[in-house]
Amino acid sequence: MASLLLSAAPMRRHVGLVAGALFLAALLLASWFLPLPYDPIRPDATATLQPPSAQHWFGTDSVGFDVFSRTIAAAGRDLPIAFGGALAAALIGVFLGLLATTKGRGSALLMRSLDAFQAFPLLVLAIAIVTLTGNRLEMVMFAIIIIEAPRFLRLVRAEGLAIREARFIEAAEVIGAKPLRVLLVHLLPNVSGVIAVQLSIATASSLMVVAALSFLGIGVSPPDPSWGAMIQAGARQMTGGQWWVALFPGLAIFLVVVCLNLVADALDVILERSSR
């Protein structure tokens, strides 16, 4: 019984990884290349608030936008922002995190100021940053970096400090490797696994931030489709019973986040296993 479970577990993890990654790739490719049934930025004023049907798979909203076309098209906007923001945050956070493993006084100061910084409600901070800087899309990325980079920093620092105690680091230092070389050649490869896992988690949480911001109408320019903005458009319809306007973009967010977390879980297990 136990041996059966053991052999099945890694298989299941790979299934999670493959399924999650495939869904995300399919969604992204569809948003770029799939011929959509309707123009996602041109509403049909004669067909407003249609329930889901053969013509409009996900129905239409109060302006006459086809919800299916917009849900797919929005993936091409929301996913790259979320992933790009998470990636940029990873680069910055990992770099600073590696530096912070050197046990200088600056390192402690950095961690203390991070504590203070993270005491603020981060979503509100993101909203403030984007609004105060003129509501531009690139500022959404900047806000994501500010939220996510400290998490990478903490993670890499915590992992790095543990690895720093290892003999091979000591050996490298003894034979005269420069500090930067120790960080990049010896430390970085050993934390790359946790970084990959965190990147997947950070993309999911960035997507939530992007959705929350565009739900509030921040960082979006109106006709362009975005899941958050679409849910906002459907918010008023919820009390009137037209559930489809908000549900389908919401479902898209839900599925993407689930897939990203699946990938993160699978990576976690696989990398943990191979490192042992």
Add this chain to the structure above:
Amino acid sequence: MSTTNTEAGDAPSPASTELMAPAVGAPRRRRAFWGLVAKRLAFIPLALFAVITISFLLVSIMPGDPALAILGSTANEQEVATVRSQLGLDRPLAERYVTYVGGVLQGDFGRSFFTGQPIRDEIVKYLPASIELVVMAILLAALVGISIGTLAGYCRGRAPDKAVRVVIAGLEAIPGFLAGLLLIFAFFYLWRLVPSPTGRLGIVNIYPPTVTHFLLIDLILAGDWNGLRSTLHRSMLPVLTLALAAIPLFAKITRTTVGGAMGSKQIQYARACGLSEWRVVQYALLQARTPILTYTAMLFGAMVGGSAIIETIFSWQGLGQWGLKAIVALDIPAIQGFVIVTGFCTMLVYLVLDLVVAALDPRIQHG
């Protein structure tokens, strides 16, 4: 592992705490604890000063012209210059900083650019509503989250654990505002179980005389039981929505710590003593106490102000909704006040947390 479920009346002393008993004597511990309290209290003014400075810089250094936001993009340069000088924005940064800090220390946060109301009055009006919402949501989330987390941690790897993990993963993937809308659709539109999501009190109810600014407490003080029932009824969906976001966090941390504790020496010992499984779980929870408290404080800090979107959906009229409106309108004094209050709330919660943990956990050395 098979354990006998006999109630052990002859083993009253809590095994786990005894195993963790500190080497330091009790009086010394107590003195060290009050030392910690004094130290942390002394730190407060410094941290408060930092929060005020951050809030000032956050808003003052960022590009974006509030004068333009007030007038709209059609205004000419003359008008913009006039408004800027009215707002005091034409003065140098250092001068504005000194004026602002001086004002805040006297409890004067300035006046709203738009409504002209003193910011302090608005904070006093809106903050209690947010606190009520967050406290109710955290209590609910803690109850549900800790329960299912304990279940999962106890049954690690078996069916209940897997079910809880699916629930956690699902809840984590739903944005709060979407959960709110879906709940409105189901409970208000489909089943008509709750009133429409518009504010805290029904139209027929009148607001009680303001005593504490906490609506629930004021209603109780006024003896308005109908009003109280109406308010609680209207609180159900917002509280549930906010709690749904916090349940996974409570469940995850409880599952991990209880799961870890179940394999610990203390639990082995408790079982070897023949304690009932119910007792054993209690000891496991005792070990999970500190991480759970830490998470509660973090959540509380994140939610005061972080509940802005939920408050807006349900027209809760709390601090978050007010702050969000201020941010979108570029109402600088309001934004600064909002940042200071949320930052200060978080600091206070962390302080209380540190002290509670220090008082409860004998493993933590003070000094």
